[in-house]
Amino acid sequence: xxxTSTFLSNAVVTINSVDLTGECSSANLTRTFDALESxxxxxxxxxxxxxxxNSSLVVDLYNSYAASQTYATLxxxxxxxxxxxxxPTSAATSxxxxxxTLTGAFMGTLPLVVSSLGAxxxxxxxxxxxxxYSVATA
Amino acid sequence: MKYxxxxxxxxxxxxxxxxxxxxxxxxxxxxxxxxxxSKATKSDKTITDTNEE
Numbered sequence: 001x002x003x004t005s006t007f008l009s010n011a012v013v014t015i016n017s018v019d020l021t022g023e024c025s026s027a028n029l030t031r032t033f034d035a036l037e038s039x040x041x042x043x044x045x046x047x048x049x050x051x052x053x054n055s056s057l058v059v060d061l062y063n064s065y066a067a068s069q070t071y072a073t074l075x076x077x078x079x080x081x082x083x084x085x086x087x088p089t090s091a092a093t094s095x096x097x098x099x100x101t102l103t104g105a106f107m108g109t110l111p112l113v114v115s116s117l118g119a120x121x122x123x124x125x126x127x128x129x130x131x132x133y134s135v136a137t138a
Numbered sequence: 139m140k141y142x143x144x145x146x147x148x149x150x151x152x153x154x155x156x157x158x159x160x161x162x163x164x165x166x167x168x169x170x171x172x173x174x175x176s177k178a179t180k181s182d183k184t185i186t187d188t189n190e191e
Contacts, residue, residue: 017161018171019147068145068170076165083160103160131160 012099013059014085015128018073021090025122026060029086029100031133057084057102057128063114063121070123071112078110084128095137105131141172148172 013024034051064070087099105128115121141155141163148155148171155172157163166172 016165017148017155017157018145018166018169068147072169073147073165073171076168077162080162080165081160082162082165083158 010090012085012087012090015059015073016077016082016084018068020059020061020070020073023062023064023070024059025062026058026124027086028058029055029102030058031055053133054130055102055105055133056130057086057105059126059128060122060124061126063123074107074110074123074126077107079107081106081131082128083131093136093138099136101134101136102128102131103134105129139174139176141167142175143172145171 010021011024011027012019012021013027014020032054034054035048036051037046038049039046061070061074066072081104083101083103084105085099085101087093087097089097091097093099107126107128110126111123113121114123141157143149143151143153143155145151148166154175155166157166163172167174
């Protein structure tokens with residue numbers, strides 16, 4: 001059994017300074033670097049070096065056209081670069097509750113209507129791509 | 139330019155909003171989250187010398 005574990009219960013998701021925690025049902029922040037092949041004749045297996053960082057945050061948000069909710073937050077951001085933040089819990093930022101930030105991440109798509117009969121409208125897979133990653137622990 | 143918070147999703151309502159780097163302020167204003175509170179600055183008075191020597 002793992003000695004430590006984290007389950008997502010009250011994570012904080014902030015998009016362009018707006019706290020959308022109450023509309024968010026899923027969030028995945030992944031740090032990614034381009035893998036640049038550096039294999040040469042002396043190698044017996046392919047080798048790579050890290051290139052540019054290309055991290056991303058993917059969120060699922062319940063859609064709401066109410067004032068100051070999902071639509072009001074995102075409608076002017078699609079097609080632009082924004083700052084997004086996420087931390088595991090709503091407690092104070094610390095080494096055990098780090099706040100991750102992507103500054104200048106590009107929001108390329110905004111699903112406007114994704115409805116099923118009798119189900120809540122969820123804008124799934126909203127992706128913030130790229131940007132400069134940083135983490136705060138205090 | 140100074141801004142005031144209008145919605146608790148951004149912070150305490152009524153307090154000043156100081157945007158971090160990369161924050162799209164126009165989108166926040168358009169979404170009704172903040173408002174600009176800066177007054178237009180007056181231009182310097184132009185002093186015209188009407189004395190004729």
